[in-house]
Amino acid sequence: KSRKKARKVTSLFHKLTSQIDQAKRKQENDGNAINTSEEIRLLEQQIDDMGGREEYQRASQLSTKFHSTSKWVLKVLGQKGWLHGRVIENGDYAKGREKQVDRVAPTKQKPKKKRTVNILEIGAINTELLMAASKTKRVEMKKSPQLKETKKDDKQNAASSSSALTTTDIQKYKNVPMFNISVRAIDIRSSHELIEEQDFLTLPVPTSTGEGNHYDVVVCSMVLNCVTSPKDRGKMLSLMYHHLSPGGLCFLTIPKLCLSQSKYIDRMLFEKILQDGVGFKIMEKKDSPKVAFWVLLKDEEGTLTKKNATSETSESATMAENCRDEW
Numbered sequence: 485k486s487r488k489k490a491r492k493v494t495s496l497f498h499k500l501t502s503q504i505d506q507a508k509r510k511q512e513n514d515g516n517a518i519n520t521s522e523e524i525r526l527l528e529q530q531i532d533d534m535g536g537r538e539e540y541q542r543a544s545q546l547s548t549k550f551h552s553t554s555k556w557v558l559k560v561l562g563q564k565g566w567l568h569g570r571v572i573e574n575g576d577y578a579k580g581r582e583k584q585v586d587r588v589a590p591t592k593q594k595p596k597k598k599r600t601v602n603i604l605e606i607g608a609i610n611t612e613l614l615m616a617a618s619k620t621k622r623v624e625m626k627k628s629p630q631l632k633e634t635k636k637d638d639k640q641n642a643a644s645s646s647s648a649l650t651t652t653d654i655q656k657y658k659n660v661p662m663f664n665i666s667v668r669a670i671d672i673r674s675s676h677e678l679i680e681e682q683d684f685l686t687l688p689v690p691t692s693t694g695e696g697n698h699y700d701v702v703v704c705s706m707v708l709n710c711v712t713s714p715k716d717r718g719k720m721l722s723l724m725y726h727h728l729s730p731g732g733l734c735f736l737t738i739p740k741l742c743l744s745q746s747k748y749i750d751r752m753l754f755e756k757i758l759q760d761g762v763g764f765k766i767m768e769k770k771d772s773p774k775v776a777f778w779v780l781l782k783d784e785e786g787t788l789t790k791k792n793a794t795s796e797t798s799e800s801a802t803m804a805e806n807c808r809d810e811w
Contacts, residue, residue: 701735
């Protein structure tokens, strides 16, 4: 019953915000600003009457309990071997500022060096990924050479062995991170103190010179459908691509109804936008009864300058806007 109510709240909120955006665009192009302003006021009043954005966020939190994005993301990262860090490659990016690592001809098989996997969660409505990044496990500390030598001497000294064992045989433990991941969670209206209040569309575009941040993973779950402007939806898709480091992954979900009931776009066209318009490669996709899921890859050869990032963002936005529809 609560789940059904939550779906009604989220659907109504999306409908009203979409109508407000339509009215604002009409106001920009139409001289009859008085009637349009009244229309916008009445729509905003309906949002307030239903409980505002706060009620929408509560309904969204309830809905996500039935298809946990964080579990899906962590499962895929585990399968890829990224939960315990990402292997440092030549020209690797870490937050857009990682220095290049020179390749050295290996003489022996040594463990490859790894760095923290940096994750950006867009439109975060809970702290599940943040909590996963902060999880720890208790491990036994390695005994120092001095401690081992002390134990050896104690065994040779029968007279003091019992008292020595009580001090040298005590196992010492420490808490270490369970995963080697770092999560930055943002939302345009933060619902938790750990979630940064930030509009993703205004984040600086990363460049090869170090401006802005690159991320290994971008998570955008049930957010794209909340963006009311077709142009901004295209811009969001492109920015997700450009915020990723080469070889990075984007986890994207939207309601299936956005594709199955639209007059202007279907799954085939949407995936064409993702691949031909933005530049992603589709690595995995699946459906639940109501949600469509994609794991998208930015290939290793993805290069970036501020100039081509801006032009590609514009092209992707134009392609999405040509499929104009109020999702």
